[in-house]
Amino acid sequence: MNVFRILGDLSHLLAMFLLLVKIWRSKSCAGISGKSQILFALVFTTRYLDLFSNFISIYNTVMKVVFLLCAYVTVYMIYWKFRKTFDIENDTFRLEFLLVPVIGLSFLVNYSYTPTEVLWTFSIYLESVAILPQLFMISKTGEAETITTHYLFFLGLYRALYLANWIWRYQTENFYDQISVVSGVVQTIFYCDFFYLYVTKVLKGKKLSLP
Amino acid sequence: REFTYVHDEL
Numbered sequence: 001m002n003v004f005r006i007l008g009d010l011s012h013l014l015a016m017f018l019l020l021v022k023i024w025r026s027k028s029c030a031g032i033s034g035k036s037q038i039l040f041a042l043v044f045t046t047r048y049l050d051l052f053s054n055f056i057s058i059y060n061t062v063m064k065v066v067f068l069l070c071a072y073v074t075v076y077m078i079y080w081k082f083r084k085t086f087d088i089e090n091d092t093f094r095l096e097f098l099l100v101p102v103i104g105l106s107f108l109v110n111y112s113y114t115p116t117e118v119l120w121t122f123s124i125y126l127e128s129v130a131i132l133p134q135l136f137m138i139s140k141t142g143e144a145e146t147i148t149t150h151y152l153f154f155l156g157l158y159r160a161l162y163l164a165n166w167i168w169r170y171q172t173e174n175f176y177d178q179i180s181v182v183s184g185v186v187q188t189i190f191y192c193d194f195f196y197l198y199v200t201k202v203l204k205g206k207k208l209s210l211p
Numbered sequence: 212r213e214f215t216y217v218h219d220e221l
Contacts, residue, residue, distance in 0.1 A: 009221055047218075056219050063221055111216045120218060162220075180220070 001059075002168045008161030009063060015154035016070040022147040023077045028085035031148050033137045034078040035091055039098070039130035041071040047123035049116055090141050093133035102126050111179065124179055128187035131155065135194065143209040149194075149202045156191030163188060 023029045048064045055061065078086050106122035134152070138144045144152075162184055169175045201208050 005220070012221070050218065054218075060219065060221070067221065117216065120216075165220075177220075 002165060002172075004161045004165035004168055008158045008165055011154045011161060012158035013063075013066065013070075015151050015158060016067070016074070018147060018151045018154060019074060020070065020077070022145070022151065023074070023082060027082060029078045029082050030085050030087050031137070031141070031143075031145050032078060032086075033091050033093070033134040034075070034086055034088070035093055035095055035133040036130055037071070037074045037078055039095070039126060039133070041068075041075050043123045043127045043130055044068050044071050045123075046119040046126075049119060087137075087141075090137050091133065092140070093136045095133070098126070098129050098132065102129065109179070121179060124183045128183040129190075131187075131190060135190065138208075139210065142211075143207065146202060146207060149198055149208045152191070152194055153198050153202075156188070156195060159184060159188040159191060 019032070023032070044064075044067050048068060051061065051064050102122060102125045105125050106118055110118055110121040131152070138148075163181075166176065166181050166184065197208055197210075
């Protein structure tokens with residue numbers, strides 16, 4: 001465990017909390033892509049199947065449970081509790097365009113051809129593209145609430161910190177995981193355009209709106 | 212052969 005990894009995990013946790021706080025306080029999930037949140041719930045479910053079979057540390061187990069809970073509570077808020085405020089007309093990204101290639105790739109490129117390993121690989125590939133419905137929704141409506149942009153910023157920061165974590169682990173432990181690294185780089189690239197808008201607009205007190 | 216890759220990250 002290194003500083004990049006712990007800050008990355010905390011940033012991830014903060015992102016998920018911010019999203020829940022936004023929904024809870026405003027009693028609205030306007031501007032949030034339910035499809036992205038379903039994908040994240042699917043990511044955690046397929047990745048953390050080893051929760052009971054493979055103990056790593058108390059930290060690891062607790063974080064997995066918290067991540068799963070946050071993901072499912074968020075989906076519940078969007079599709080049940082505050083369903084009336086859900087902006088379904090703008091959440092139109094076609095999930096099959098992500099799921100079909102991701103399922104195919106997880107069968108083709110994995111570490112071992114076992115059910116849990118293929119599902120783990122699926123979760124890694126899916127996470128790298130899970131935010132696309134959300135980014136698509138923002139580009140469609142042309143704007144995002146400031147708290148939603150903070151959510152996206154911390155989600156992107158988590159990815160960037162994980163890249164630093166992998167460089168660190170490669171240098172100190174000679175550990176590397178090609179599947180995670182390649183997917184992590186792809187995922188981080190998706191946030192670059194957003195990071196630019198966040199720094200040039202949101203941090204200067206302006207609302208994120210696209211021309 | 213059963214092979215388990217260690218996934219110790221979140």
